[in-house]
Amino acid sequence: MASKSLGSIHQHSAHCRRRHSSDSTPPALPASLVLKSTATTIKPISATHTHSSITFSLSSSATSSPSTSEPVTFDLLQHHLSTQNFRQADEETRRLLTLLAGDPAKKRGYVFFSEVQFISGDDLATIDELWRRHSHNRFGYSVQKRIWRKEDKDFTRFFLKVGWMKKLEYSEVEQYNYRSFPDEFTWDLKEETPPEGHLPLTNALRGTQLLNSIFSHPAFEDFNGEKEDDDDDNGGASESDKGLVDLKGTPLSNRVFKPNYSF
Numbered sequence: 112m113a114s115k116s117l118g119s120i121h122q123h124s125a126h127c128r129r130r131h132s133s134d135s136t137p138p139a140l141p142a143s144l145v146l147k148s149t150a151t152t153i154k155p156i157s158a159t160h161t162h163s164s165i166t167f168s169l170s171s172s173a174t175s176s177p178s179t180s181e182p183v184t185f186d187l188l189q190h191h192l193s194t195q196n197f198r199q200a201d202e203e204t205r206r207l208l209t210l211l212a213g214d215p216a217k218k219r220g221y222v223f224f225s226e227v228q229f230i231s232g233d234d235l236a237t238i239d240e241l242w243r244r245h246s247h248n249r250f251g252y253s254v255q256k257r258i259w260r261k262e263d264k265d266f267t268r269f270f271l272k273v274g275w276m277k278k279l280e281y282s283e284v285e286q287y288n289y290r291s292f293p294d295e296f297t298w299d300l301k302e303e304t305p306p307e308g309h310l311p312l313t314n315a316l317r318g319t320q321l322l323n324s325i326f327s328h329p330a331f332e333d334f335n336g337e338k339e340d341d342d343d344d345n346g347g348a349s350e351s352d353k354g355l356v357d358l359k360g361t362p363l364s365n366r367v368f369k370p371n372y373s374f
Contacts (some may be wrong), residue, residue, distance in 0.1 A: 183210050185237055192245035197310055198298040204238060204311045211235075224320035232330035237328070246300070255308040256326040266319045274306040275315075289315070293359060 188207060191200035209216050211234050212226040235252070240313065242251035255273060262268040270276035271287070274297070280288040290296055297305035313322045325331075 161293070183207060185241065188238065189241055189245075193240050195245070195300060197246075197250075197300070198293065201298075201311050202244075204242075205314075207234075207238060220323065221314070224324040227321070227324035227328060230328070232328065234324075235328055235330040246310070249305075249307050250310040252306075252311070252325055253331050256331050258308045259326060266322070272306065273308040275309075275312070 170219045185207070188200055189201045191197070191203055205221075208222050208230065209220065211230045212222045213229045216222045216226050239253050243249075245256065248254065257267075258272055259266070259269045262272055267276070267287075270289070271278075274290070276287050276289050277295075279288050292312070297303050297309055313325065315322070
């Protein structure tokens with residue numbers, strides 16, 4: 112009798128354990144309800160919806176000034192000029208123009224003529240004023256522009272006038288050549304008197320458009336009371352077409368040039 116009771120109790124206890132185990136185990140979810148990791152697709156926001164999307168969708172254009180992240184000061188240029196270190200001042204001037212023209216010019220390492228417009232008039236005028244102040248008004252972009260205008264905006268005559276180009280000797284034909292940088296340029300005013308407008312130099316590797324853009328910058332408009340004319344005596348030829356006649360009026364196609372665009 113006792114063994115039967117114990118057996119019943121044992122069976123009842125085992126049944127309870129099985130029931131408790133089945134109750135505590137969560138039922139299996141149907142396959143359709145099992146969560147799966149999915150990749151969230153973010154649709155691009157139209158530039159017309161939010162201001163933040165406009166910030167990232169804008170592309171640089173010729174009409175907007177590229178950003179210049181690096182602060183620019185003129186202290187080093189003033190130091191070189193005040194100590195009459197014109198060689199270093201010339202290098203610093205090119206560095207400043209590259210920085211002031213925007214990040215694309217900075218990354219490239221030089222300025223395109225189309226980027227001169229991004230240089231503020233105040234900055235360009237400051238560079239020019241420092242050059243004139245420390246050279247007794249012999250150097251500077253405004254000085255060069257005045258000479259260029261006196262030479263009827265003829266770049267060949269301008270190059271000869273400021274000493275950037277020289278006439279070759281001991282030649283059967285009349286030849287001109289750009290001076291070799293840096294040895295054939297004058298850096299020390301104590302040893303030699305350079306031509307007026309000799310500095311700062313402007314690289315002519317890509318033609319005269321860069322120099323023309325500097326001279327045409329609003330910073331030098333109406334300089335010394337002179338007013339720019341849209342049409343010139345040469346029948347309205349473009350600036351890039353000028354400088355094609357030498358000092359004697361002979362077309363330069365009849366002359367031999369040895370270009371050395373090293374500065």
